[in-house]
Amino acid sequence: MNPSNGKGSMSTASSSAAWKAGDVVPDQFPAGLRVLVVDDDPTCLVILEKMLRACLYEVTKCNRAEIALSLLRENKNGFDIVISDVHMPDMDGFKLLEHIGLEMDLPVIMMSADDGKNVVMKGVTHGACDYLIKPVRIEALRNIWQHVVRKRKNEWRELEQSGSVEEGDRQQKPCDDLDYSSSANEGNWKSSKKRKDEEEETEERDDSSTLKKPRVVWSVELHQQFVAAVNQLGIDKAVPKKILELMNVPGLTRENVASHLQKYRLYLRRLSGVSQHHSSLNNSFMSPEATFGPMSSLNGLDLQTLAVTGQLPAQSLANLQAAGLGRSAAKSGIPMPLIDQRNLFSFENPKSRFGEGQQQHLSSSKPMNLLHGIPTTMEPKQLASLHQSAQSLGNMNVQVNSHGAQSSSLLMQMAKTQSRGNILNESAGSHLPTLPSSIGQPIISNGIAGGVIGRNEIGDNGRGTGYNQVAQTSSMLSFPMNHTTELAGNNFPIGSTPGISNVTSKGAFHEEVNSEIKSSAGFVPSYDIFNDLHPQKSQDWELQNVGLHFNASQNANPVQGNFNASQNANPVQGNLDVSSSVLVHQGYSSRQQGSGQNRNISAMGRTMFSGLEATGQGNEQIMDQLLNNLIVDTPVRVKYERFSDTSSQNALFADPFGQEDLMSALLKQQQGNTGPAEPDFDFDGYSIDNIPV
């Protein structure tokens, strides 16, 4: 391989751009590409290693998925791409794929001697960027660098387009601006970002990673431009495309705007009334399409609960229910059984509880609330423990959580892993492997499962662990800025990559959302966001969710907005994409990419985290979702909107798991938030300063 060739073929600009900060020497690219090969077959492993070396790549081989994951975790920026076999004894290749997608957001190539259409499709849906049939020929390996470039390019492009951020500064700026951009977040976000983050990213900040993800930093001016454009168009009519045109900011993409819009909407919702949020939250809970099918009914329950608790106005309850039901239709496949409903319900309860206790929770490093929905890797047991507060939910969640727990755990794990040292990591770490598989799979297949899981987890105390993780995540979120990064990137080890990444993004997103809200505080929309909810489910959801989130976060987190925790999940705005997609998915299944979305929902649960990671777009969505989750149970809802954007799509498919994780994360959040999620949408909690700029 001729390094120069490699370079030449790839867009030099992008390569150089992407590798700007201290990346691997672009000049030699693709030589020196750091590949991790995972295959339990020793013969194949050796052959692949030889071939890759012949391509001048730097190869690390391992024969166990667990080892691969720990290698990747220890050395987040140590690899550029992963090649994994599908059939492995210790962990299914797809699960590994999900994990990687969620946690590290690296491009993953699947390979197998199996060339059946179903298997290949599975690879696609789980987010593999390519699928090779064995025997793998060296020619096929020569071009794998394209996947790396593509990813980086996307990220980079986002950054460029944001216009307000400079490449070099980008990474720093967003971080600095946002509180949550604390170092903790950084780590998480980074990994999650890579995956989906095309736009904002708080995570990406790490330059150390070779992948630079361009993130759009929504500076105050930029945001004001945005808001002006939105107002000009009318909040109801404000569509990303038009907003983009009005803003006329070079380098800003529609995706950037879309995700930002999502957040903004949530913010507005929050402003317009907590109660409304609740309803929206509920809706969001219900919305997650497939997963929320049953959720909707749950939502109804939740709504009622909320209403009762004063969090949800009766009307919103009705709305939510309607919405939820409506949404669930979208995904009716969702396996959310009644239990889920109960879970939702339980979420509600905890909510009130959280109101008071949340802060404690949050502060007590038991971030349950936020991430309730987020299935962290925590095992069901863990989840259960986590969710002690959400005992009420326990029953339900537990049941439903079986999957959810897993996803939660995954999420939690992810969150854990992501959050440097977050509590979540602890539990998540161990559970990751188990969860991802369970979650990932159910999620993807069921679509709903993921979502549901997420939710269940939260609501379910039984899942305790799940919650805990979530909680942790939430706590992470609670630091609106700081945590998000952590959560987003790391915490969601949730198996499937997508999910994982999503989760993280969520965290970030959250923060972003917060910030957005803050900044837009002055903009209390005159229209009733919640009203929109019903009719527009998808869009409203997001906002609603956001609103809810914020509120929830506020209550929940003494720190900044209660939802910070959830939001923290996506420190990187971009990350939310995944989650949002997941979340939104639920609500918006119809909206967006329909199919994609459905997936998302389930994925959302899972991908709650992954959503966070979903860069840029995903983040927002995730955040929305997270927010939603936090607030009510509709984690899904929020995200949905975001998915409409391309990012969501990516999020959806890219990390099927991620989304689910997100959903779960969201769910978790919602649950968690329910407590504190009192409809206080006061922005005070979210300092505007947090607005990622």
Place this chain on the structure above:
Amino acid sequence: MEVGQLQRRLVDYTKSLLTEGILDDQFTQLQKLQDEGNPGFLVEVVSLFFEDSEKLLNDITRALDQQSVDFKMVDAHVHQLKGSSSSMGAQKLKNACVTFRSFCDEQSMEGCLKSLQLVKQEYYDVKNKVETLFKMEKQIVAAGGSVPKTE
């Protein structure tokens, strides 16, 4: 035998293996890889393959020997064998694995046993032939020549 002759014999032999389908182009690729600076590569890989395959065959035999056969597990093993044989370029062996797998799907005990026999046969066949090939290569090198590349 002089080097030239040895080399010709080797080339012919390799060609015949390819024609018969014992080995396929993948094997040729591996040979080429070796040429790129790592002389012991192919031998190393092949040894690994043999080792792994024998272990798999034992596992399969044992699995089929159980009171209640776990076809899924058998299938997993066969799938693995299929993967490594295809990576090696052991075509006939790989095909035998494919057939074997279909019997696993059907959960046909008889079919599986027969397939196992066939797979074992093919395995030993390819093993012998490749070992012969390596011997020939060694001879050439010992005689001072270089191993000719297969077209």
